[in-house]
Amino acid sequence: MILLKERTKSVTHRVLESLNARMNLPDEEKKKYENQVKGFEGEKQFDFYMTQTHPFGIILNDLVLTYRDTVFQIDSLLITNDSVYLYEVKNYTGAYFYKEESFFAESGYKILNPLRQIDRSATYLHNVLLRLGYRLPIYSVIVFINPDFQLYSLLPNQLFVFSNQLPKYLNTLPSQDVPLKHERLELANKLKEFHNKNYRPDNLPTYTFDQLKKGIVCPNCFSTKYTTTRQNHFCTACGYKETNRQAIERSIKEFKVLFPDLMLTTTRIYQWCGEIYSRQHIRIILKKNYQSQLSRHMTYYSEN
Numbered sequence: 001m002i003l004l005k006e007r008t009k010s011v012t013h014r015v016l017e018s019l020n021a022r023m024n025l026p027d028e029e030k031k032k033y034e035n036q037v038k039g040f041e042g043e044k045q046f047d048f049y050m051t052q053t054h055p056f057g058i059i060l061n062d063l064v065l066t067y068r069d070t071v072f073q074i075d076s077l078l079i080t081n082d083s084v085y086l087y088e089v090k091n092y093t094g095a096y097f098y099k100e101e102s103f104f105a106e107s108g109y110k111i112l113n114p115l116r117q118i119d120r121s122a123t124y125l126h127n128v129l130l131r132l133g134y135r136l137p138i139y140s141v142i143v144f145i146n147p148d149f150q151l152y153s154l155l156p157n158q159l160f161v162f163s164n165q166l167p168k169y170l171n172t173l174p175s176q177d178v179p180l181k182h183e184r185l186e187l188a189n190k191l192k193e194f195h196n197k198n199y200r201p202d203n204l205p206t207y208t209f210d211q212l213k214k215g216i217v218c219p220n221c222f223s224t225k226y227t228t229t230r231q232n233h234f235c236t237a238c239g240y241k242e243t244n245r246q247a248i249e250r251s252i253k254e255f256k257v258l259f260p261d262l263m264l265t266t267t268r269i270y271q272w273c274g275e276i277y278s279r280q281h282i283r284i285i286l287k288k289n290y291q292s293q294l295s296r297h298m299t300y301y302s303e304n
């Protein structure tokens with residue numbers, strides 16, 4: 001098994017995670033954030049099973065691809081010599097029933113039909129592969145990863161795998177007996193190249209720099225309580241330790257995810273970090289990691 005692309009938190013997940021630590025999120029956004037966290041945990045759980053089984057092929061996790069201006073997301077892709085397996089991982093909990101091609105929670109609420117979702121991804125993926133010159137069968141699989149998920153009706157097809165069936169299912173995947181075709185690695189690399197890591201969905205909440213709480217947010221517990229020494233930054237809520245440089249670099253990345261259109265300047269980052277490190281200290285770190293640019297007598301920093 002070759003893991004060509006590791007799973008990372010989506011932009012939506014990262015934005016909501018920061019906002020949740022830096023402002024009072026409205027209930028609806030908070031719910032969205034919780035769903036992101038839950039979804040990510042489910043996907044990590046799936047990755048764990050996958051790594052344990054070690055199927056033969058190449059794995060690409062959370063791909064964001066575009067076909068003719070339409071963006072589609074793939075939780076996991078397994079490319080083998082003969083086929084492509086497309087996985088949609090759902091971390092649903094509770095009881096559901098399936099009726100008239102829809103999923104209903106016990107409360108009566110209708111949820112997004114994962115069948116429709118995966119059909120859409122499979123169609124676009126098929127076209128992307130074709131455009132790249134590959135004609136491979138795509139097998140779509142929806143994985144209900146949580147053992148606390150119950151479905152009270154028969155499903156119309158064989159696309160579904162429940163958590164208790166997952167180990168058995170993964171053992172049906174091809175195992176290593178022949179060498180992996182070179183063209184498959186080529187295909188996987190092309191897909192990885194096509195991944196849009198800067199994709200920002202248009203349904204993100206609105207917020208401004210001034211509105212958000214400043215300071216270094218702990219990556220472990222999201223607290224902004226801290227103490228520092230000459231070398232290190234400590235979270236006093238959970239004990240997480242990193243170097244001052246790491247804390248600043250991490251905060252710059254967080255700033256860039258939240259504000260892709262704002263200029264990266266020493267003053268901004270000085271304020272963003274809660275004014276606990278000197279401008280001088282921050283300037284050194286910006287200079288080290290980014291290119292300095294001059295615009296209207298102001299220095300700002302960019303990736304290139």
Ligand SMILES: [Zn+2]
Binds near residue numbers: 218219220235236239
């Ligand atoms: Zn902490």
